[in-house]
Amino acid sequence: MILDADIKAQLAQYLQMLEGDLLLKVSAGTDKVSQDMLDLVDELATMSSRIKVEHTQLERTPSFSVNRIGEDTGVTFAGVPLGHEFTSLVLALLQVSGRAPKVEQNVIDQIKNLQGEYHFETYVSLTCHNCPDVVQALNIMAVLNPNVTHTMIDGAAFKDEVEGKGIMAVPTVHLNGEFFESGRMTLEEILVKMGSTSDPSEFANKDPYDVLVVGGGPAGASAAIYAARKGIRTGIVAERFGGQIMDTLGIENFISVKRTEGPKLAASLEEHVKDYDVDIMNLQRATRLEKNELVEIELENGAVLKSKTVIISTGARWRNVGVPGEVEFKNKGVAYCPHCDGPLFAGKRVAVIGGGNSGVEAAIDLAGIVKHVTVLEFGAELRADSVLQNRLYSLPNVTVLKNAQTTEITGTDKVNGLTYIDRETEEEKHVELEGVFVQIGLVPNTEWLDGVVERNRMGEILVDKRGATNIPGVFAAGDCTDAAFKQIIISMGSGATASLGAFDYMIRGE
Numbered sequence: 001m002i003l004d005a006d007i008k009a010q011l012a013q014y015l016q017m018l019e020g021d022l023l024l025k026v027s028a029g030t031d032k033v034s035q036d037m038l039d040l041v042d043e044l045a046t047m048s049s050r051i052k053v054e055h056t057q058l059e060r061t062p063s064f065s066v067n068r069i070g071e072d073t074g075v076t077f078a079g080v081p082l083g084h085e086f087t088s089l090v091l092a093l094l095q096v097s098g099r100a101p102k103v104e105q106n107v108i109d110q111i112k113n114l115q116g117e118y119h120f121e122t123y124v125s126l127t128c129h130n131c132p133d134v135v136q137a138l139n140i141m142a143v144l145n146p147n148v149t150h151t152m153i154d155g156a157a158f159k160d161e162v163e164g165k166g167i168m169a170v171p172t173v174h175l176n177g178e179f180f181e182s183g184r185m186t187l188e189e190i191l192v193k194m195g196s197t198s199d200p201s202e203f204a205n206k207d208p209y210d211v212l213v214v215g216g217g218p219a220g221a222s223a224a225i226y227a228a229r230k231g232i233r234t235g236i237v238a239e240r241f242g243g244q245i246m247d248t249l250g251i252e253n254f255i256s257v258k259r260t261e262g263p264k265l266a267a268s269l270e271e272h273v274k275d276y277d278v279d280i281m282n283l284q285r286a287t288r289l290e291k292n293e294l295v296e297i298e299l300e301n302g303a304v305l306k307s308k309t310v311i312i313s314t315g316a317r318w319r320n321v322g323v324p325g326e327v328e329f330k331n332k333g334v335a336y337c338p339h340c341d342g343p344l345f346a347g348k349r350v351a352v353i354g355g356g357n358s359g360v361e362a363a364i365d366l367a368g369i370v371k372h373v374t375v376l377e378f379g380a381e382l383r384a385d386s387v388l389q390n391r392l393y394s395l396p397n398v399t400v401l402k403n404a405q406t407t408e409i410t411g412t413d414k415v416n417g418l419t420y421i422d423r424e425t426e427e428e429k430h431v432e433l434e435g436v437f438v439q440i441g442l443v444p445n446t447e448w449l450d451g452v453v454e455r456n457r458m459g460e461i462l463v464d465k466r467g468a469t470n471i472p473g474v475f476a477a478g479d480c481t482d483a484a485f486k487q488i489i490i491s492m493g494s495g496a497t498a499s500l501g502a503f504d505y506m507i508r509g510e
């Protein structure tokens with residue numbers, strides 16, 4: 001039995017929600033993955049009389065497509081969509097059967113209006129938490145537009161194809177046979193990338209705001225809710241609503257919620273913000289701030305938004321190691337997300353650059369998957385908590401190099417090694433390996449404020465106890481500031497502080 005009792009019970013409930021009959025077209029061989037896939041589709045068919053199975057030959061074996069009777073949808077799973085992709089399978093069954101996807105009407109219209117042929121392929125790993133969103137978004141597009149097809153491909157089941165195409169990060173999406181994008185993307189982001197953008201003029205000529213929040217992570221969401229609750233005109237501009245938590249797996253220190261996952265928390269944040277009268281401008285990047293009579297924020301699309309006060313909450317991103325090879329081999333062996341990309345290095349040798357908590361946690365996770373992990377720490381000692389260090393040192397397939405300064409990531413078409421200087425002996429050394437995970441912390445997203453808003457040498461915005469910056473009317477919150485600690489609950493608190501600070505400033509001129 002491929003499905004355990006718990007999953008089967010859940011599945012049974014979902015299958016009762018099927019709205020029409022489905023035909024699963026199955027292309028199977030005699031290998032183990034084919035057998036598992038056949039077990040899965042047969043089990044689905046025994047659980048619902050609405051599901052029929054037909055054996056055929058598809059582009060990939062093992063794979064199966066999910067269709068309406070007499071109408072191919074182009075939704076295909078190559079491999080066995082269990083693990084993190086199980087939800088993608090359930091949603092595909094429901095949506096192909098006729099259940100409407102939970103997507104805003106304007107997005108549905110954009111998808112239906114897409115002209116031309118779009119054949120998407122998404123390479124995933126079943127342990128990648130960023131992959132299902134992309135798979136589900138593209139499946140929705142295939143369900144809604146007959147000119148769009150989408151195949152999810154489990155990299156572990158199609159190793160030769162993945163190696164042949166040099167795919168070393170998931171999710172990686174190909175469109176009509178060419179590389180399209182890698183990494184987590186929402187449906188809206190995919191549409192923007194396809195050129196199906198919302199009209200920039202809709203952002204121009206907006207009435208000035210009382211509070212305009214720039215950044216849609218925990219700090220920005222909190223700031224927007226606090227402002228809107230005062231009944232003042234509030235807007236929020238975000239390059240990607242949710243922020244870093246969209247790339248976070250388990251969260252266990254968001255007080256009052258014992259355990260949650262980042263994307264789930266991001267969805268709750270968005271839902272909470274939408275509960276108020278907040279003008280949400282997602283997928284928009286701020287490029288300039290200028291203080292005139294009002295504070296002006298220019299967007300990448302050229303529109304200028306005006307507001308009495310602005311709260312900057314643009315957060316932070318992974319810090320690059322900045323050595324030759326890092327950019328060239330990004331997604332060709334250089335990776336930043338161990339949870340996502342670790343499985344693609346199964347049985348291979350990898351390095352983790354960085355001996356802090358995130359580096360050591362990454363090394364521990366990777367050691368369970370890969371052949372060997374080399375941890376490179378610049379300083380004389382690892383900086384991770386001792387409990388993590390003890391765990392790391394107990395693993396047989398990990399080497400820790402201290403005083404190691406990475407100088408180059410080497411390779412031809414993909415990574416084949418890493419060069420470092422042993423800072424004690426000043427000797428240059430080279431390690432042969434196939435993957436490098438960079439885990440050296442974060443850098444604030446504040447370059448766009450150069451010469452305008454005061455920052456420290458790390459680029460963090462200097463704020464006072466009310467979240468005020470050096471510019472009257474401009475406040476800041478969260479990971480982009482000089483706050484001593486960078487955490488979700490702290491960002492939310494500082495978002496609230498900045499919002500109340502902005503409100504005070506407006507009514508009292510403080």
Ligand SMILES: Cc1cc2nc3c(=O)[nH]c(=O)nc-3n(C[C@H](O)[C@H](O)[C@H](O)COP(=O)(O)OP(=O)(O)OC[C@H]3O[C@@H](n4cnc5c(N)ncnc54)[C@H](O)[C@@H]3O)c2cc1C
Binds near residue numbers: 448
């Ligand atoms: C892998 C990982 C795991 C973590 N785990 C935990 C944990 O378990 N618990 C915990 O408390 N914290 C954790 N953190 C830290 C936590 O995620 C951050 O402290 C928190 O997200 C910071 O919130 P923020 O709103 O300040 O910034 P961010 O979350 O970085 O959000 C920034 C927002 O600004 C937007 N933005 C950036 N530049 C622009 C621009 N120019 N114009 C418009 N918008 C822009 C972004 O798109 C985003 O919407 C983790 C972080 C990472 C990376």
